[in-house]
Amino acid sequence: MMPPEDPWPEGPQQPEERWLDEHAGPMVRPYVMTSGRIEPTRGEFDLITLVVALAPETASEVGLGPEHLAITRLCQSVMSVAEITGHLDLPVATVRVLLGDLLDKGLITLQEPEPEADMHDIRLYKAVIDGLRAL
Template sequence: MAADPLRAPHDWLDHDAGPVVRPYAMTQGRVAPSGGEFDLVAFVVATMPEAPLSPSMQPEHHAIVGAAWEPMSIVELASKLDLSLGVVRVLLGDLRSAGLISLYEPPAATQPHDVDVLKAVVNGLRAL
């Protein structure tokens, strides 16, 4: 039987999508960022955007530092790079440990919600 010229020689390679890499392969099986958790609406900014990165860093690390030359939320960063949030969180932990990025959590994310404000919102919605 003749081989299909459009079919990739390997099952893990798709000509349209490129090579498929599982998220756990990008994070070496890690599921939590080093140095503790952070909020997904926290802002990421590269500390030295033009600084050369270690050759041991993965291409995704390089992409994150390149995309974070201006402050961007973690959710936006994951969307822009087309990576899952879990992978981005783990890679950001690596970059934060290496001192290549800074994370800034908005004050609203770190402080508890004001109950009076929430009640006013509910009352306003009921009035509609």
């Protein structure tokens, strides 16, 4: 599988452009990106929730910032919330709010993880252990 292309082609998030607090790290920018919201308007967005864009890269649509557009670029193929968070180098809570915005606009679709009841299969645990050993 090929790595996704750079989600920030215009490069808006250069390290020297971030507002940093000596002990807390990046603080103001995520707050501004989400308009102060800390929860998505809808959707749970577990780290393993899979996200895919429903249309080709979205042009500048009203209410979408560069971070929203970066997510739609990344999600042209299926990607987990954890992967999106890593590629964008943003806090997971911020990414969840942005994903909620995209879901509200009908620009993405989700595949939620299997319910916990299905997680009691011993074969699943064996596969996870085998995968960890292979690393």
